[in-house]
Amino acid sequence: MNLRCPVCRADNTAGPTCRRCKADLSLLIEAEACRSRHMALAQYALTSERFEEALEELAQAEGVRAGSDVQRMKACAYLLAGDFATALGMHSLAPG
Numbered sequence: 001m002n003l004r005c006p007v008c009r010a011d012n013t014a015g016p017t018c019r020r021c022k023a024d025l026s027l028l029i030e031a032e033a034c035r036s037r038h039m040a041l042a043q044y045a046l047t048s049e050r051f052e053e054a055l056e057e058l059a060q061a062e063g064v065r066a067g068s069d070v071q072r073m074k075a076c077a078y079l080l081a082g083d084f085a086t087a088l089g090m091h092s093l094a095p096g
């Protein structure tokens with residue numbers, strides 16, 4: 001897990017305090033763990049073809065922190081669900 005310190009912007013690979021400024025990163029670590037859990041549940045839902053559930057989990061993950069990984073998995077969910085127009089929309093929104 002790579003965490004950017006919100007105080008000094010240092011990249012941290014271990015917590016619970018920032019290696020540079022010693023800011024408490026434990027809440028950030030908790031939030032990232034929560035996000036990872038939602039991403040994993042979304043992936044599991046997708047492999048079981050439960051697309052609605054996958055999108056709900058992805059919305060939860062996005063609520064914690066948006067990112068290209070969420071956008072990518074959302075596009076996959078729409079593709080697998082047969083909603084090609086929305087999937088294409090996600091693709092054009094994705095950065096890079």
Ligand SMILES: [Zn+2]
Pocket residue numbers: 005006007008009010018019020021022023
């Ligand atoms: Zn810091």
